[in-house]
Amino acid sequence: MPSVVFSMLRDLEVSAGMKVLEIGTGTGWNAALLAYRLGLENVTSIEVDAAVADTAREALRRFGLPVRVVTGDGLQGHRADAPYDRIIATCGLRGLPFAWVEQTRPGGLILAPWGTNYVHLDATVRLTVADDGQSASGRFLHPVEFMKLRAQRLAWPEHSEYVPEGAITSAARSSTVISAKDFGVEQFDAAAFAVGLQVRDCVRAVAEKRHGSQPVWFYSSACRSWAAVTFCDHGRKATVYQSGHRSLWDEVEAAWHWWDLSGRPGFGRFGLTVTAEGQTAWLDAPDHPVPLVG
Numbered sequence: 001m002p003s004v005v006f007s008m009l010r011d012l013e014v015s016a017g018m019k020v021l022e023i024g025t026g027t028g029w030n031a032a033l034l035a036y037r038l039g040l041e042n043v044t045s046i047e048v049d050a051a052v053a054d055t056a057r058e059a060l061r062r063f064g065l066p067v068r069v070v071t072g073d074g075l076q077g078h079r080a081d082a083p084y085d086r087i088i089a090t091c092g093l094r095g096l097p098f099a100w101v102e103q104t105r106p107g108g109l110i111l112a113p114w115g116t117n118y119v120h121l122d123a124t125v126r127l128t129v130a131d132d133g134q135s136a137s138g139r140f141l142h143p144v145e146f147m148k149l150r151a152q153r154l155a156w157p158e159h160s161e162y163v164p165e166g167a168i169t170s171a172a173r174s175s176t177v178i179s180a181k182d183f184g185v186e187q188f189d190a191a192a193f194a195v196g197l198q199v200r201d202c203v204r205a206v207a208e209k210r211h212g213s214q215p216v217w218f219y220s221s222a223c224r225s226w227a228a229v230t231f232c233d234h235g236r237k238a239t240v241y242q243s244g245h246r247s248l249w250d251e252v253e254a255a256w257h258w259w260d261l262s263g264r265p266g267f268g269r270f271g272l273t274v275t276a277e278g279q280t281a282w283l284d285a286p287d288h289p290v291p292l293v294g
């Protein structure tokens, strides 16, 4: 979507002479915009799909902006042209590789759509590489939704493998007073983003609303545990079903309460730090990590 492309380019804060690596060439349009602004010699774009890379290379050549398009896995970055002043990913991430931190100069920026497997949603995060080059840290900016980086695509849970015929009747049953609106079943809800940061290995699926009833399913990707909550219109309590080793709804509800008690923070109060050891999400400041549930 053009508005997302331009908003990300604005957030990338480029200026003359900067060297940029783009992950995910796609059509080549974003790479062309960067090259037009910064000069051909300052832009490298990497694309994992060889056919897509070839088409983009040809389109860029015909357009008169033959950007350097590398065919390869952007997860590794592209050491040959490093260090970069900026790295921009135009595919959604579930894990931000330390290689990008190593390939960005201290003070440089990494901009990427990032999220968890709990929902398909991403939020752009802008990390600044520390002076010692050993970490990168920064806040989330805007909710977005991107095609995911190839190696980090979710294998969507098969409902019938979790919930065979009749499983609902033998599941543990309870209720919750949280409403669908407060819980956040819409595409770009900060509540869902916050729950996903806390509950590991959990995938959420919002089913179609019928006759005032809104079922939401939760599947563990670490075992066959599942949960379902049926939100109702007219202020009635929602019914909860849970089955398996994990009490998935209890985990999700605890995570939601933490978000609620934290003042229902929006995307911009959350941030991410990436080091050689991994990535940590935080609220308000890097020394306030988002707690993990379960």
Ligand SMILES: C[S@@+](CC[C@H](N)C(=O)[O-])C[C@H]1O[C@@H](n2cnc3c(N)ncnc32)[C@H](O)[C@@H]1O
Residues within 6 Å of the ligand: 023, 024, 025, 026, 027, 028, 029, 030, 031, 046, 047, 048, 049, 052, 072, 073, 074, 075, 090, 091, 146, 147, 148, 149, 150, 151
């Ligand atoms: C949303 S499109 C990018 C749009 C692009 N920037 C443009 O201007 O058209 C995402 C692209 O990321 C590519 N991609 C996915 N995983 C990748 C990876 N590991 N390394 C490099 N590219 C990847 C996809 O093949 C796809 O072309």
